[in-house]
Amino acid sequence: MTLRQSVVGCAAGCMMTWFCGASTDGIGRDAAARAAARSVVILLWLVIGIGAAAAQSRAVVTDTSPRLALVLSNSAYAGGGPDPLGTNRSARLVAEELARLGFDVEAGENLTKAQMQQRVAEVTARVGRGSAVVFFYNGYAIRSGQQNFLIPVGATVRSEIQVRQEGLELDSIQAEFARRGASPRIVIIDAARRNPFEETFRRPPEGLAALEMHDGMLAIFSAALDRPPEEADDGSLFVRELLRQIATPDLSAEQAFARTRMAVARATGAKRVPWVSSSLLEDFYFVAPGMAPKAPPPAPAPSAGATPPPGAAPRQAAPPSVAEAPPPGSLPKPGETFQDCPTCPELVVVPPGDFVMGGDAPYEKPAHRVTIRKPFAIGRHEVTFAQWDACVAAGGCKADIDDHGFGRGDRPVIDVSYDDAQSYLRWLSAQTRQTYRLPSEAEWEYAARAGASSPFWWGSTVGSGRANCEDCTQSPAHRTTAVGSYRPNGFGLYDTAGNAAEWVEDCWNMGYRGAPTDGSAWRSGQCDLRVLRGGSFTGRSATARSGARFRYDHDIRYYANGFRVVRELP
Structure with a gap:
């Protein structure tokens, strides 16, 4: 495939709250009242409906699909040199690597709005149904409402109205590709930087907005949404990690983006955590199984401060899927997975950060910012029957937990109360000499969102085949599915939507007024009632x-009720 690169100089600058069997004053303590309450509970849940989403096998986009890439980079804004942001150097590396991986690449640097629109039109004209299209942008971008606008060189932006007039709307680019039948559509945006345009009319800067993720899309932004990182960065770390991962054979694009996210978070101490979202319906590989990438083109001599090209630094071997517990005194890094024992839950380390918790739905008000100040390890999966039965065999848990005919083994343990979950956690803590507990409600939502602000971690709508709930698929199975049957979120957690409802530590409160903002559990309120999530x-x-x-x-x-664990870190 050919690499077409044109460099254009520019002198111008419901909750469906589900009160199932839980009145605000709790359940009476005499046996007759409790039996009646159970009957009402079951009846109410049956009225709500009984269903399950069957796990669906996923197709693979093969190397025979047409591969197109549009790589745009703007750096020579008014008042700077030819590449003051360092973005053009990074973009060239991306273009070279995509060409090596078999993409027909259209690239442009320092473009006006008309020139950017021309490049989009040229690539769109070559898109056919089933084309895989990658769009990469490096430069300034500004949010207006819930849309992101890419800022061309030569733009004059001193107000939000001028953002829409002078900028190029990111969603409109993806809409053009979708209209032509492109799938997958992969979006890579390295625009997480403070910019002088936004600072003329808005302080503090708002950062970027989440994309509207339609079916067949995969997106990664170089930092979290809503506000830009505090420290300056030319994007070289993000691009270097991205290129390292997409060049890994047999690694799906979703996995490559998730690993990029974790690598950047580790390298920056979680000061910069890329945003990842997926609505792919098929697995896509930059290096498909059995595909032999072309030899890389000769690399130009790097200028001072340039990022080394892909392959210049030794590549690291892919980390094992599960590691043994870290040695005593050592602190596992965000993104790492480990187990404290062979029958213990597999854990993933979640980085610190902050997010907006809650929303406008009943019992989710008011929305408020919560800060998670230190990493924590949370179960990648809901606790399974196999893990519960290990506790039963050791005498730590009750043996009368019914699987209701759904199966045991790697299905989530169900029909457990909050008190039952605490018994398992006490046993697991004693066995491992570590502190295991339920997640707080804030920890659970932070981990489930994985950086997304949309209703679901993958986007605004439930779609199909992404979770196990009644209307999450056209063929519900009316039972639990094996843990990990659906794709993980950006933190690597499975089944945070659907499958089994998950106990958390908090006492029930009708809203968030007065809730902790540090991520800790809310231990006051109606503590005879506990919160479930997911x-x-x-x-x-x-x-x-x-x-x-x-x-x-x-x-x-x-x-329908189960749980997942949190393991405290030193």
């Missing part, structure tokens, strides 16, 4: 939203 196979998608919350009596079991 929805389940029995409920509709509204209950599987990342922000949805509901309640249940701490000592009553229900066949």
Whole structure:
């Protein structure tokens, strides 16, 4: 495939709250009242509906699909030199690597709005149904409302109105590719930097907005949404890690982006955490199974401060899927996975950060910012029957937990109360000499969102085949599915939407007024009732939203309720 590169100089600058069997004053303590309450609980859940999303096998986009890439980079804004941001150097590396991986690349540097539109039109004209299209942009971008606008060179931007007049809307570019039938559509935006345009009319800067993720899209931004990082960066770290991962054989694009996210978070001490979102319906590989990439083109001599080209630095071997527990005294890094014992839950380390918790739905108000100040390890999966049965065999857990005919093994343990979950956590802590507990409600939502502000971690709508809930698929199975049957979120967690509802540590409160803002559990309120998160196979998608919350009596079991663990780090 040919690399077409044109360098244009420019002198111008419901909750479906699900109160299932949980009244605000709890359940009476005499046996007759409790039996009646259980009957009402079951009836209410049956009215809501019983369903399950069957796990679906996923196709693979093969190397026979047409591969197109548009790589745009703007750096020579008014008042600077030819490449003051360092973006053009990074963009050239991206263009070279994509060409090596078999993409027909159209590249442009320092473009006016008309020139950017021309490049988009040229690539769009070559898009056919089933084309894989990668769009990479490096430069300034500004958010206006819920849309992002790429700023061309020569632009005059002193107000939000001028952002829309002078900028090129990112969503409109993707809409053109979608209209021509492109799938997948992969978006890479390295525009997470403070810029002088926005500072003339808005302080503090707002950062970028989440993309509207339609089916067949995968996106990564070089930093988190809503506000730009405090420290300056020319993007070289993000681009270097991105190129390292997409060049890894047999690594899907989703996996490559997730690893890029974790690598950047580790390297910056979580000061910069890329945003990743996916609505892919098929696996896509930059280096497809059995594909032999072309030899890389000769690399030009790097200028001072330039990023080394792909391959210049020794490539690291892919990390094992699960590592043994870190040595005593050592602190695992964000993105690492480990187990404390062979029958213990697999854990993933989540980086610190902040997010907006809650929203406008009932029982989710007011929305408020929560700061997670230190990393924590959380179960990649819901606790399984196999892990529960290990506790039973050791005498630490009750043996009367019913799988309701769904199966045991790697299916999530269900029909457990909050109190049952605490028994398992006490046993696991004693076995490992580590502190295991339930996540706080804030920790759970932060981990489930994985940087996304949309209702689901993958986008605004539930779509199909992404989770196990009643209306998450056209063929619900009306039962739990094996953990990990669906794609993980950006932190590597599975089944945070649907499958089994998950107990968290917090007492129930009707809203967030007065809730902790440091990520800790809310230990006051109606503590006979505890919070569940994530929805389940029995409920509709509204209950599987990342922000949805509901309640249940701490000592009553229900066949849709399970849990996942948190392990505290030193």
